[in-house]
Amino acid sequence: MDPKIRQLFKTLVYMGKDYPVDLGGYPKFIEMAKRGFRNTRVENDHDLTQALAKGNYIIKGMF
Structure with missing residues (x-):
């Protein structure tokens, strides 16, 4: 697994704690x-x- 993908997943998991x-x-x-x-x-x-661009777009939308 690419380290960039792993970091993206970790970021999403961390940000998911605020999911309604x-x-x-x-x-x-x-x-x-x-x-x-x-x-x-x-x-x-x-x-x-x-895929990384899509993931980063999702992260930016969560802010």
Whole structure:
């Protein structure tokens, strides 16, 4: 696993602690994050760049 992907996941997990309880709370957020990481195929550098950009966009939207 690429270290950038691991850092992105750790950041999402940390930020997920503030996920609203009425929407499922932290456990639901973690499950959604895991599902998103599992369903994203990264086969080359271009895919990696796109996946990281999407993850960073999600993080910026959470602020």
